[in-house]
Amino acid sequence: MAMIAADNRGLRLVTRYAVLVLIAIIFVFPLVFMLMSSLKPDQQLLQDSGNLRAFLPVGDISLQNYTDAFQRAPVATFVFNSVLVTGITVALSLLLCSAAGFAFVFVRWKGRDTLLALLLATLILPFETIAIPLLMMVAHLPWVGFDGVSWGWLNSYRVQIIPFIADGLTVFLFVQYFKDLPGELIEAARVEGASWWQIYRRIVMPLSGPIFATAAILKFLVMYNQYLWPLMVTQEEGYRPVMVGLQYFFQLNVAWGEVMAYLSMITVPVLAFYLYLQKAFIASIASTGVKG
Amino acid sequence: MARISLKNLKKSYGQTHVIKGVDIEIDDGEFCVFVGPSGCGKSTLLRMIAGLEDISSGELQIGERVVNDLPPAQRGVAMVFQSYAIFPHMTVRENVAFGLTISGASKAEKDAKVAEAARILQMEHLLDRRPSQLSGGQRQRVAIGRAIVRKPQVFLFDEPLSNLDAALRMDMRMEIGKLHQQLGATMIYVTHDQVEAMTLADKIVVLKDGMVMQIGAPMDLYHDPANLFVAGFLGAPSMNFLKVKVLGVNGGKVLVSNGALDPVEVSGKRALFKVGDEAILGLRPQYLAVAQGAGRLHGAVALTERLGAETVVEIALKDGNPLIAALSHDAVFGIGAQMNLDFDPDKAHLFPNEPGAGSVAKH
Numbered sequence: 285m286a287m288i289a290a291d292n293r294g295l296r297l298v299t300r301y302a303v304l305v306l307i308a309i310i311f312v313f314p315l316v317f318m319l320m321s322s323l324k325p326d327q328q329l330l331q332d333s334g335n336l337r338a339f340l341p342v343g344d345i346s347l348q349n350y351t352d353a354f355q356r357a358p359v360a361t362f363v364f365n366s367v368l369v370t371g372i373t374v375a376l377s378l379l380l381c382s383a384a385g386f387a388f389v390f391v392r393w394k395g396r397d398t399l400l401a402l403l404l405a406t407l408i409l410p411f412e413t414i415a416i417p418l419l420m421m422v423a424h425l426p427w428v429g430f431d432g433v434s435w436g437w438l439n440s441y442r443v444q445i446i447p448f449i450a451d452g453l454t455v456f457l458f459v460q461y462f463k464d465l466p467g468e469l470i471e472a473a474r475v476e477g478a479s480w481w482q483i484y485r486r487i488v489m490p491l492s493g494p495i496f497a498t499a500a501i502l503k504f505l506v507m508y509n510q511y512l513w514p515l516m517v518t519q520e521e522g523y524r525p526v527m528v529g530l531q532y533f534f535q536l537n538v539a540w541g542e543v544m545a546y547l548s549m550i551t552v553p554v555l556a557f558y559l560y561l562q563k564a565f566i567a568s569i570a571s572t573g574v575k576g
Numbered sequence: 577m578a579r580i581s582l583k584n585l586k587k588s589y590g591q592t593h594v595i596k597g598v599d600i601e602i603d604d605g606e607f608c609v610f611v612g613p614s615g616c617g618k619s620t621l622l623r624m625i626a627g628l629e630d631i632s633s634g635e636l637q638i639g640e641r642v643v644n645d646l647p648p649a650q651r652g653v654a655m656v657f658q659s660y661a662i663f664p665h666m667t668v669r670e671n672v673a674f675g676l677t678i679s680g681a682s683k684a685e686k687d688a689k690v691a692e693a694a695r696i697l698q699m700e701h702l703l704d705r706r707p708s709q710l711s712g713g714q715r716q717r718v719a720i721g722r723a724i725v726r727k728p729q730v731f732l733f734d735e736p737l738s739n740l741d742a743a744l745r746m747d748m749r750m751e752i753g754k755l756h757q758q759l760g761a762t763m764i765y766v767t768h769d770q771v772e773a774m775t776l777a778d779k780i781v782v783l784k785d786g787m788v789m790q791i792g793a794p795m796d797l798y799h800d801p802a803n804l805f806v807a808g809f810l811g812a813p814s815m816n817f818l819k820v821k822v823l824g825v826n827g828g829k830v831l832v833s834n835g836a837l838d839p840v841e842v843s844g845k846r847a848l849f850k851v852g853d854e855a856i857l858g859l860r861p862q863y864l865a866v867a868q869g870a871g872r873l874h875g876a877v878a879l880t881e882r883l884g885a886e887t888v889v890e891i892a893l894k895d896g897n898p899l900i901a902a903l904s905h906d907a908v909f910g911i912g913a914q915m916n917l918d919f920d921p922d923k924a925h926l927f928p929n930e931p932g933a934g935s936v937a938k939h
Contacts, residue, residue, distance in 0.1 A: 471628050472661035476675035476722070477649035490665040 313339060318551070322349050322544035329540055349545035353533075356542060358521055359549060362529035367553065369444045369525060370507040376449045377503050378496055384450070385458025386484050390470050400459065406452040412512070418447060419516050443517045444525070448507060454499050461495035462488065497564030504557055526550040578639035578652065578729035578762055579604045580625065585634035587620055587786075594620050596786040597634070602764065602779065607756050610766045611773040612783035612809070618766045619734055621783070625764065626655050626732050639729060654723035655732040658739060660715045662707045662722070669703040672721040679726075693721040696758065697751075713744045720752075724759065733765040737772065749775060770810050774798070782806050802846070804927050807858045813888060813900045815858045819929070822853040830926055832857055835895030838872045842921045847928040858925035861888070864901035864917050871916030875899060877909045891915055 316339050321329045323345045332338045353359055387393070388400050422437035437443040465488065473483045489496075511527040518524050527550075533543045558565070580602040587595035595617050602608045610618040623629040625636060627648035636644050643651045654675075662671045670677075672693055673686045681689075694700045697717045707715060716736060723731055733752070737745045753776055756763055767773055773780050774794045782789040782797065782805070789809075790802040801807035807815045823839055824831035830844035832855060842857065849855060864873075875893040887903045901917060909915070 466659060466661065468657045468659050468661035469663060471626075471648075472655065472657060472722075473663075473674070473678075474628065475626055475648045475653065475655045476726070477678045478674075482678060487663060 315551070318544050318547055322541060322548045323347070324349075324541060326539060326541050329544070349539075349541035350549070352539070353542045353545045353549070356539070357529055357532035357546070359529065359546065361521060362524060362526045363550065363553070365441070365523060366508055366525040366527075366550070369441055369510075370504055372441075373445045373448050373507050374500055374503045376445070377451070377454055378499055380450055381454035381499065382458045382489070382492070382496065383484065384455045385462050386480075386488055388455070388459050389462040390467075390483070390488075391480060403452045403455055407456065415512060415516065418513075422447075422517060437517070439518050439520050439523055441523060444510065444514055444523070447513075448510075451503075454503060457495055457499050457502075458492075461492060465491060494564045497561040501558060501561050501565050505554070508554055579637075580730060580762060580764070581635075581637040582621075582625075583635040583637070585621070585624065585636060586632045587617075587624060587629060588632045594786050595624070595632075598783075598786075598788055600781055600788065600791060602762060605760050605762055607753075607763045607765065607776055607778045608781060609773040609777035609779070610764065610781050610783055611768065611770060612789075614768060616783040617786040618768075618783050620786075622655075622732055622734055622764060622766045625651075625730075626653055627651050652729035653732055654726055654728035654730075655734065656716075656719045656723050656736045658735040660719040660739075662715055662718050664707050666707075667703070668699070668705050668707070668710070668718050668721075671707070671718050672703075672725055674722060675726045689725045690721075693725045696724065696755070697721050712740050713748060716740065716748060720755070724755075729762065731759075731761055731763040733763065735766055735768070737767070738769070752776065770812065774810070780810075782809060801858075801925065804856060804858070804930060807925055807927070811860055811862075813861045813902060815860050815925075816864075816899050817927075818857045818859065818893075818897065818899070820855055820857045820926075822849050822851055822855055824851060825849055830855070832926065836874055836893035836897070838870075838874075840872055840921050840924070842924045842926050844926050846926065849926070849928070854929040856927040856929055858927060859899075859919055860923065861900045861902040862904070863923045864899075864903075864919050866901075866903065866907075867916040867918040869916075869918075871918045873899065873917040873919075875915055875917075877911055877913045877915055879911070880907075880909050882906055882908075889915070891917070 320339055320341055321332075323341060324332065325344055325346075325348070328343045329338075332343070337343070388396060422443050425437070426435060427437050427440075427442060428435045469487055469491075470483055473487050478486065508525075509527060510525055514523075514525050514528050518528070529550075530543075530546065533539060533546060580600075582598055582600040585595060585598045586593070598621060600608075610621060612618050620629060624631050625638075627643070627646060631644050635642055638651055638653070648655075663674065666674070669690055672690045673681075676686045676689060690703070691700070694703055697720060699714065699717050699721065702710065702714055702718070707718065710718065719736070736752070737748050740748060749772055752765075756776075765772070765776060777794050779791065780794050780797055781791050784805050790797055790806045792800075794810075797806055798810055801810065801815075804817065808817070818834060818837060820832040820834045820837060822830055822832055825844065826841070828843060828845055829841045830849045831839055831841050833839040837857070847855075873891075873893065875891040877889060878892045878898065879890040881888040884906060885904070887905065887907045887909075889901045889903060889907075889909060891899045891901060893899050899917075
């Protein structure tokens with residue numbers, strides 16, 4: 285009996301690992317393909333793409349594509365712009381949306397539930413539906429405007445940052461997480477004399493690491509992958525992010541090796557950021573039931 | 577230290593009235609216990625005093641000030657919660673010093689006060705631990721420590737012992753009693769456990785459905801309950817209630833009997849009884865004794881529980897109703913054996929027959 289049980293357990297383990305390996309291959313191979321192709325000249329890249337060599341660093345391997353990519357497009361500028369816009373937006377978004385979540389959950393005020401319902405309703409609106417009205421707003425409203433002086437929004441970092449700081453999904457994530465924090469902790473802090481700001485800063489923030497990590501990753505992905513909006517509101521390279529920069533490689537002749545080199549360069553920051561926050565992210569997803 | 581005064585205090589959530597006009601005076605340094613069944617409003621009342629719930633109407637005074645609209649921090653109160661509510665990301669030291677940190681106290685002052693609190697609560701060795709490394713009783717000490725460092729005028733306890741096991745509960749109960757003697761502060765303590773209420777309180781407030789049923793010293797409430805609810809709520813096992821008929825009234829004395837009870841004259845001070853009225857006779861199980869002679873109550877043994885020093889006997893009375901007697905010695909009775917009981921009429925309580933009186937003793 286013991287033998288059969290052990291065999292069954294072994295078989296289950298093998299099956300489980302087989303399935304996991306298969307899934308890992310499906311997810312990892314495109315990345316491997318991208319990295320390997322970025323090291324090969326176009327001709328070899330196209331030849332290899334029909335067989336397993338596409339996933340191996342064989343043949344004429346060099347970093348030439350990376351050099352060419354830098355010559356073809358201002359890669360460093362694009363990466364800098366993306367990192368700047370994404371970093372500032374993520375930081376401000378975490379601060380603002382968590383503060384909003386705090387106010388929705390812990391502070392009692394008139395109209396709270398109605399406003400939260402309205403905010404959640406914005407979750408069903410895809411960005412594309414508000415892109416045009418938003419473009420009209422930033423095109424016509426001054427950023428700073430008084431007699432004689434007027435600064436607009438277009439062609440700037442602020443136009444890529446400010447509209448994305450507050451969003452329903454991030455507030456919702458914080459609201460859900462804060463609801464599960466024991467209310468007596470907040471009440472105890474109030475009785476001890478803490479102000480709302482002190483409660484937020486000293487009690488709620490330190491206990492909310494996982495949800496800050498989750499919100500940061502989700503927001504990072506949204507911001508780093510921005511394409512439509514920056515394309516609409518920036519005309520100068522100096523302000524354009526990485527995804528818009530991809531256009532440079534799809535002109536007259538598509539240089540696939542350079543495309544792969546460029547993609548490799550812009551994927552690395554995302555992977556690094558994710559790996560950095562991975563543990564907290566998984567813990568939070570497991571506890572909140574939010575799907576990525 | 578401070579005196580607390582609640583004047584016609586009310587609390588409503590929309591159309592639901594939770595506290596329906598409560599008047600309580602708590603003296604400086606007094607240990608006052610709010611007791612009552614679940615949902616009676618005792619915790620809500622405590623949270624209103626703490627400032628965690630708004631007051632719908634009425635006046636709340638702590639010391640010389642009306643504090644209705646003051647935030648919790650400005651009321652001079654400290655509170656110990658049922659779940660302890662100690663901050664999991666801080667050490668015991670940081671938890672205890674939290675209020676002092678918030679108020680901007682110097683490090684030297686914090687260290688001195690935390691050390692003093694730790695000494696009183698005998699938890700010096702726990703100061704650098706995290707809450708996750710503490711047992712339930714130790715966590716409760718931390719919560720009490722956090723309350724005492726600020727030297728508040730009033731301590732509020734919201735069922736602080738209900739998450740502890742029975743043995744620890746008794747220890748902590750005694751410690752809280754000692755702490756009160758040591759600090760001499762005004763304390764309000766909410767519990768549904770009548771043993772805690774009886775042992776700790778200078779004054780007990782019995783609540784039911786958001787109303788005060790009776791206020792008084794524990795023994796006054798025990799020996800002279802104002803109504804059926806209080807009579808049934810305090811004391812274990814609960815008081816027996818027998819439906820009786822009034823046979824005669826003679827000054828303050830009322831002659832009553834029923835199918836299982838021979839006519840007996842008891843005090844009738846709680847209402848104006850008339851001949852022919854139905855009334856409820858309350859008999860504490862501890863005051864019943866096996867009769868030497870014919871006795872006054874007659875029935876048969878239905879069940880016995882021998883506890884060593886005490887024997888609890890359930891008796892089926894002649895009229896079919898059950899009766900509990902707690903005899904203060906070990907005794908053996910055969911099931912079905914006839915039993916005659918006696919009691920001191922001065923220790924019996926006669927109540928008017930109110931609607932719903934029959935269900936009152938089940939707490």
